[in-house]
Amino acid sequence: MPNDERKGVSANIVVAVLGLLTALVGLASSPWWAPVICSGTGICDVSQGHPVQPDDSPSAPSSHPAPATTRAKPPQPSKSAKPAVLQGTVILSTVVPSGKCIAAKGSVPESGTAVVVTDCVDRSAMQQWTFNGNGTISLTNYRYLCIIPQGLRTRQGTPLEVQRCEDSNGDVQRWQVQPDGAIVNVAGNICIDDPYGIVDNGTQLGLVQCQGGTAQQYKLVG
Numbered sequence: 001m002p003n004d005e006r007k008g009v010s011a012n013i014v015v016a017v018l019g020l021l022t023a024l025v026g027l028a029s030s031p032w033w034a035p036v037i038c039s040g041t042g043i044c045d046v047s048q049g050h051p052v053q054p055d056d057s058p059s060a061p062s063s064h065p066a067p068a069t070t071r072a073k074p075p076q077p078s079k080s081a082k083p084a085v086l087q088g089t090v091i092l093s094t095v096v097p098s099g100k101c102i103a104a105k106g107s108v109p110e111s112g113t114a115v116v117v118t119d120c121v122d123r124s125a126m127q128q129w130t131f132n133g134n135g136t137i138s139l140t141n142y143r144y145l146c147i148i149p150q151g152l153r154t155r156q157g158t159p160l161e162v163q164r165c166e167d168s169n170g171d172v173q174r175w176q177v178q179p180d181g182a183i184v185n186v187a188g189n190i191c192i193d194d195p196y197g198i199v200d201n202g203t204q205l206g207l208v209q210c211q212g213g214t215a216q217q218y219k220l221v222g
Contacts (some may be wrong), residue, residue, distance in 0.1 A: 025182050041166045086131040087140055088222035089120060102218070103127040107143055116159040117194055118201045129189050131220070135174030135186060136165055147192075149207055154188025158207045181217035182210055191216045 090102040101120040126139035146165040171187035183192040193208035194215040
């Protein structure tokens with residue numbers, strides 16, 4: 001074979017080999033062998049081996065929808081019932097047989113009238129009391145007059161009077177009746193007391209530290 005022909009054949013072989021190598025390189029970079037890598041969203045890209053960022057387009061609803069969350073109900077305010085309004089005479093329990101009652105002194109009460117122990121008189125307006133829902137104790141026929149410590153003081157020995165019921169008096173004019181019959185001032189945590197257990201008519205009641213004694217036990221009779 002002449003030399004010129006041999007050179008032409010060799011050149012064609014080289015070109016063919018180069019073409020084959022180029023094709024192999026192209027196949028090596030094609031996606032069929034690339035590893036499958038997925039993101040946390042479950043969306044994968046098999047073309048480059050990298051996770052695909054999810055787009056904002058709506059997806060088809062899942063056949064297994066997420067369970068609906070239960071919305072907790074807001075806490076409801078407690079509905080504490082107000083104390084019932086009670087009316088009647090207040091008897092000093094230790095001397096019930098002798099019929100001693102709490103009364104506003106005299107026959108026509110006014111602000112500053114003393115609260116005293118005296119003989120019980122049936123239906124006496126000075127001995128009829130109302131235990132109101134706000135904790136005050138007022139004369140039933142003079143609802144504007146409440147049992148209040150003199151000078152709005154809650155110290156030991158402070159005498160009791162009827163004075164005008166005013167919101168500004170606060171807890172000083174409010175009372176709580178205990179199961180044993182004690183009547184306790186809310187502001188001072190101190191009890192209505194018959195001083196020294198004296199039951200003479202006209203003895204003014206006062207405040208004394210709660211001791212559970214018989215001089216601090218009262219009974220409401222309707």
